[in-house]
Amino acid sequence: MPEMFNSLNEITPPVYNDHYLYAEHLQRPYECSECPSNIGLLTAADGSCDYFVNGGRHQVHQDQVFFISRGSTLAVRSRTKDVYPALLFFHSRLPDVVMFSLQYGGEVLLEKPFDTLPYDFSYLERTHADPGIFATIVSLIDLGGGSGSFAWLQADMAIRRLFEDLVLKNQEAYKHSQNIQVLKASTRLEIFKRISTAKDWMEAQYQDSPTLEAIAAIASMNSQHFLRMFKQVYSITPHQYLIDCKLKKARQLLENNDLTISDICQAIGFESAFSFSVLFKKRFGMPPSHFRRT
Amino acid sequence: MTQQFDLSKFSEFKLRVNVNTGIENAYRAWASSAGVSSWFLRATYKDQQGKFRSGDELAQEGDEYALSFTTNPEMVICTGKVLKANGRDLFCFSFSKGCPVTISIYQEQDETIIQLIESHLPTDEDTIRKHFIGDTKGWIFYLTNLKSVLEGGLDLRNKNAALKSVITQ
Numbered sequence: 153m154p155e156m157f158n159s160l161n162e163i164t165p166p167v168y169n170d171h172y173l174y175a176e177h178l179q180r181p182y183e184c185s186e187c188p189s190n191i192g193l194l195t196a197a198d199g200s201c202d203y204f205v206n207g208g209r210h211q212v213h214q215d216q217v218f219f220i221s222r223g224s225t226l227a228v229r230s231r232t233k234d235v236y237p238a239l240l241f242f243h244s245r246l247p248d249v250v251m252f253s254l255q256y257g258g259e260v261l262l263e264k265p266f267d268t269l270p271y272d273f274s275y276l277e278r279t280h281a282d283p284g285i286f287a288t289i290v291s292l293i294d295l296g297g298g299s300g301s302f303a304w305l306q307a308d309m310a311i312r313r314l315f316e317d318l319v320l321k322n323q324e325a326y327k328h329s330q331n332i333q334v335l336k337a338s339t340r341l342e343i344f345k346r347i348s349t350a351k352d353w354m355e356a357q358y359q360d361s362p363t364l365e366a367i368a369a370i371a372s373m374n375s376q377h378f379l380r381m382f383k384q385v386y387s388i389t390p391h392q393y394l395i396d397c398k399l400k401k402a403r404q405l406l407e408n409n410d411l412t413i414s415d416i417c418q419a420i421g422f423e424s425a426f427s428f429s430v431l432f433k434k435r436f437g438m439p440p441s442h443f444r445r446t
Numbered sequence: 447m448t449q450q451f452d453l454s455k456f457s458e459f460k461l462r463v464n465v466n467t468g469i470e471n472a473y474r475a476w477a478s479s480a481g482v483s484s485w486f487l488r489a490t491y492k493d494q495q496g497k498f499r500s501g502d503e504l505a506q507e508g509d510e511y512a513l514s515f516t517t518n519p520e521m522v523i524c525t526g527k528v529l530k531a532n533g534r535d536l537f538c539f540s541f542s543k544g545c546p547v548t549i550s551i552y553q554e555q556d557e558t559i560i561q562l563i564e565s566h567l568p569t570d571e572d573t574i575r576k577h578f579i580g581d582t583k584g585w586i587f588y589l590t591n592l593k594s595v596l597e598g599g600l601d602l603r604n605k606n607a608a609l610k611s612v613i614t615q
Contacts, residue, residue, distance in 0.1 A: 170572045300611050301584035302523075304576050305542075306515075309523045 165190045165223045167244045171311050175238035175293045178230055182237075186227040191273055192241035193314075194218040194226075195289055201237040202229055210279055217285045219318070221277040240289055242315055247273075250315050275325035276318060278345050281352050288314050328385050346371040347385050350378070354390065358397035359421040364390060398422060399435045406443040413440060456574045458565035459582050463589045464557040467596040469535055472551045472560055475592060476537045477504045479511075485595040485603075486588050487513040487523070507531050511539065515615065517607035542577045543567065562589065587613050 165188050175197055186204065194203045200213040204227040205220055212218045220226055228237055288310055295303045295310075329344035350371040354362065367390055368378035382390050398420040405416050413425050422428045432440050465472060475481040480501035482489035490512050491505040492498055499505060509528040514521055530538035535551040542564065550561045562585055567577055591602045591614075604614040 169570075170576075294610055299613055300615050301587045301613050302580065303611070304580045305523050305584075309521075 168241050169243065171243050171246075171308075172241045173239070173289075173292050173296055175236070175296075178233055178235045178237070180233050182228065182230045182235070184226075184228040186225045189220050189224050189226040190222050190241060190244055191247065192220045192239060193285065193289060194220060195238045195240075195286055196236055197238040197290060197293060198236040199234065201235050203227075203237075204229060205277070212279055215283045215286050216279050216281050217289065218279045219273070219276040221273045224277065238289055238293060240292065240311075242311065246312070246315055247319075250312065250319055272326075273318070273322050274341060275329055275344060276322045278349055279352075281356055285314060285317075331385050331387070332381065333384060343381055344385065346373060347378070347381055350382070350390075351386070351393070354394055355397055358394050358401070359419065361394065361421045395431060396435070399432055402428070402432060402440070403436060403443050406440055416440075453569040453574075456569045456578045457567050458563060459578060460561065460563045461582070461585055461589055462559055462561045463593050464554075464559055465593045465596050467558055469551045469553070469558055471596065472558055473533075473535060473537065474502075474504070475596060476549050477531055477533075478502050479505075482513075483516070485592045485601065488516045488519050489513055491528070504533060505531055505537075516603065517605065517615070542581050543573065545577075560589065560592065583613070 195217045203210050295307045332340045334340050353370045364375045368375040401420050479489045492510045494508045505528050512522045513524040526540040538548040541547040545566045548563045
């Protein structure tokens, strides 16, 4: 672990003067006691790994990443061997650089500046099922151990891109979170984290058509409360969102495969091909055949 | 006894390569996108109005450039600016950490010398490790490839997108 993690240095949050990537296939139990962190991503390059953020345990599996925000505390504890933690921490100036380029660069990607929310990334602080981010971290591990010419150029650019995506994701999260009608900001943040965790879960489980009760359980909420909150945040019901996930997947399958409509319905968990076609046309404005791979 | 390093020595490095070609040809290898793409990374130059220069057109001072791997053209890995371009034998562009890389082309002992100086590098430990050492390593391969390509030899770059972590990329 880097020096900045030493809780004795009393730097909260610590300042990182570069990007840091730590990845090791542990051959024995490992423990890093709790210490302050800055913005970073925690994952398991293989299997799963336990991270303790602000005292809470988060088991992060391969293909998932945990986004840790500025000022949170982090501990890593592994009681078993064959664990492969991978931790990427961003240069502390990166938020300024990225925010500036996104706001004042050639393309204006942010709808409004972050003036009222300077670098608050707490809306992203949770586990994300994002194979894309995971793949980038794995490619960085390869780059770090490799001997390619200008490997750092590739690494710096990959990290920069990754962070730009996170900034946009955070802005979107913030925007959605503001739909939650509660008085306390901390309550809003907690509700948003639970709802978005359940939303991620739905995206992974949509083909099994999970019940409202099962989804609400992921958010640790009563089903009716969850339904109300989900609708408030995303202006859509969980059921409609599940249908939307299925239709998007169906479109992807149509564009990239030669599967029949009934095969696609089966793959996405749709019982009726007729209702599928009706909903598909309503969602994309064209019948499924229009998207069929030519 | 502890050896004290003069860290200021790490603020720049110079590399020279003799190439059996004319000065004009060597200049094109740096100042045109087709030239750069033939031995280094896939390059594009954009003028100050934002218009892409054609493959053989020479870049001018103030132009912006973008570099990507030939095996993955969509992924831009470096962007920067042309800081000087005299159209003959001097070409300078921003590169690592925005630091200038100056290319001078001249004759010595009846041979064309391409000289690369990367300067103004910060001298903290991280920059030395990542940029001074990393860039020296990178430029040594690519200058060798420049010599090979300009002398009509092999293009030594890795063409296999699935192959990673080799000095030829």
